[in-house]
Amino acid sequence: MSVSVASSIALSALRAAQVGLSVSSANIANADVDGYTVKTANQVSTVSGSSGSGTAIASITGGVDKYVFASLIGANADLGAASVTASYTDQLQALMGSTTGSDDGGTSIATQMAALETAVTELASTPDDNATQSSFVSAADSLASQLRDISTSISTLETNAGQQIADDVDAVNEALAKIAKLNDQIVAAKAKGQSTADLEDERNAAITSISSLLDITTTTTSSGAVYVKTTGGTTLLSSKLHALSVGAGGAILVDGSNNITSTLTNGEIGGLLTLRDETLPAAQAELDALAAKLISAVNAAVADGSAVPAPDSLTGTTDVSSLSSFSATGTVRIALVDDDGNLTSYTDLDLSSYSSIDDLISALDAIDGVSASLNTDGTLSIVSDTDGSGVAIGALDGSIDGQSFSSFFGFNAVFTGSSASNIKVSSSLLADSGTLAVGTLSTNKTSGTVLTSGSTLVANALNSALTTSYSYASTGSIGSMKGTLTAYASRIVAAFATRASSAENALTRTEALQASIANTVSSKSGVNIDEETARLQDYQTLYSAAAQVIRIAREMFERLLAAVG
Numbered sequence: 001m002s003v004s005v006a007s008s009i010a011l012s013a014l015r016a017a018q019v020g021l022s023v024s025s026a027n028i029a030n031a032d033v034d035g036y037t038v039k040t041a042n043q044v045s046t047v048s049g050s051s052g053s054g055t056a057i058a059s060i061t062g063g064v065d066k067y068v069f070a071s072l073i074g075a076n077a078d079l080g081a082a083s084v085t086a087s088y089t090d091q092l093q094a095l096m097g098s099t100t101g102s103d104d105g106g107t108s109i110a111t112q113m114a115a116l117e118t119a120v121t122e123l124a125s126t127p128d129d130n131a132t133q134s135s136f137v138s139a140a141d142s143l144a145s146q147l148r149d150i151s152t153s154i155s156t157l158e159t160n161a162g163q164q165i166a167d168d169v170d171a172v173n174e175a176l177a178k179i180a181k182l183n184d185q186i187v188a189a190k191a192k193g194q195s196t197a198d199l200e201d202e203r204n205a206a207i208t209s210i211s212s213l214l215d216i217t218t219t220t221t222s223s224g225a226v227y228v229k230t231t232g233g234t235t236l237l238s239s240k241l242h243a244l245s246v247g248a249g250g251a252i253l254v255d256g257s258n259n260i261t262s263t264l265t266n267g268e269i270g271g272l273l274t275l276r277d278e279t280l281p282a283a284q285a286e287l288d289a290l291a292a293k294l295i296s297a298v299n300a301a302v303a304d305g306s307a308v309p310a311p312d313s314l315t316g317t318t319d320v321s322s323l324s325s326f327s328a329t330g331t332v333r334i335a336l337v338d339d340d341g342n343l344t345s346y347t348d349l350d351l352s353s354y355s356s357i358d359d360l361i362s363a364l365d366a367i368d369g370v371s372a373s374l375n376t377d378g379t380l381s382i383v384s385d386t387d388g389s390g391v392a393i394g395a396l397d398g399s400i401d402g403q404s405f406s407s408f409f410g411f412n413a414v415f416t417g418s419s420a421s422n423i424k425v426s427s428s429l430l431a432d433s434g435t436l437a438v439g440t441l442s443t444n445k446t447s448g449t450v451l452t453s454g455s456t457l458v459a460n461a462l463n464s465a466l467t468t469s470y471s472y473a474s475t476g477s478i479g480s481m482k483g484t485l486t487a488y489a490s491r492i493v494a495a496f497a498t499r500a501s502s503a504e505n506a507l508t509r510t511e512a513l514q515a516s517i518a519n520t521v522s523s524k525s526g527v528n529i530d531e532e533t534a535r536l537q538d539y540q541t542l543y544s545a546a547a548q549v550i551r552i553a554r555e556m557f558e559r560l561l562a563a564v565g
Helices: 003-029 066-095 109-125 130-191 197-211 267-303 357-365 405-409 427-431 457-467 485-525 529-564
Strands: 040-048 051-061 216-220 226-230 235-237 244-246 252-254 313-315 331-338 343-350 370-374 380-384 389-394 470-472 481-483
Touching: 066 130, 066 197, 066 216, 066 267, 066 485, 109 130, 109 457, 109 485, 130 197, 130 226, 130 235, 130 244, 130 267, 130 427, 197 216, 197 226, 267 405, 267 457, 267 470, 267 485, 313 389, 343 357, 343 389, 357 370, 380 389, 457 485, 470 485, 481 485
Parallel strands: none
Antiparallel strands: 040 051, 216 226, 226 235, 244 252, 313 380, 331 343, 331 389, 370 380, 470 481
């Protein structure tokens, strides 16, 4: 072998060692960088003619096994959905308050409902006591306030979920654009025979970021570009980027028109869609079912009562302006009663004589000493025009559409509203709990005292309303059931807790699976510091040896020149 050949071979070894040193140094430096995969300098022998001519670095490769990577992006989607679901359901459960920990046994709606029951029991014992009336109104207000607060918070969670979806869609589009740019760079580099390992790491990191937000699949073309689809088959990136957007009603659109909302069930976006469109509305519906039953039951119990003394006017809570007709039977008594409870005058109306709201209001307005009219909100007001006398109503056997006269129009209501979002205690009761309709107009007397504060009829009716077992239709995650208002409130608390528990269990499972796959990826493609340090030492030895050969070859060449000279 000639001196020049030896020198050339040593020089190739020196160059290979330099590349190897650079690759191993980069591996060690990036060992803790997320998404970085170990790079390998693939060294080969070179041949000139039939003889070895040295060595060279044929390529620098890295990356992740495509099958393991596919498992990882699937696990990321599972974890993304499970994580956001657990977060929101945990917040949802917290809204219900606690069942233990406070002096009265907790702060949940079931506890507040039980507190209302206790207040009614005390009211039944002393219905004419201002303190027990005040306690009842306070308990009712606390329950109504909590229902409103929970409802408002659920609406806030829905809004937050919608905003988070919009943010995630922006993040997906940004990552898709990055992948598209990297695709171009990788295709160009491959065409030139250059290493694309670092670019592929960047692209895999972008794919990974999408996978936690959206359930996707990827394919790699022969040119090295990666195309992205949803698991539902919708193309997000090919030779063209198909951007996501949030359309009217919160729909997820591709290219501004293709609605893929129903196909997105995984990833953080899929989890948020389920929360926004199913879980949170179901929780709201459960709360609304309780509020609606509470409003109707309690209001019906007090409707046929009267404040003592009788109020100057009665205003209902039901909008009857749109009713063109109704079905009515029996008789109702409209009475004027003085401050001592003595009957001033009365009129009994045969309800079967009237077939429309307007006819009935005209008849009421025609009663001496009384004015009746519809307010702008469609509610009925009956006002005493007689000084020193208030209005009281006796149910007798009157019925309108299956309800008593006062219940139909919503007189003496404790609660206003129709759902958890707008349930409130009557403003007049909050201003003066003494206006609670716990008295009852005696209809078997036509003179003398007909209204006293000691009657327990209304209080007993309230107690019955809270302890009666009602039928509830299947709502949200709660199946049809029978039970008291407190039992249904407890069932709601349990439903909220079950959602959170199930989501937490799912999160634990998906975290374990994702961590296992991530560890597999790391063990196969991550940097092993010990191995890289040993490889670095090998390259240093190779470099020193090659340099020594070059030095010796140079000395031999110099001696040959000296001998010739």
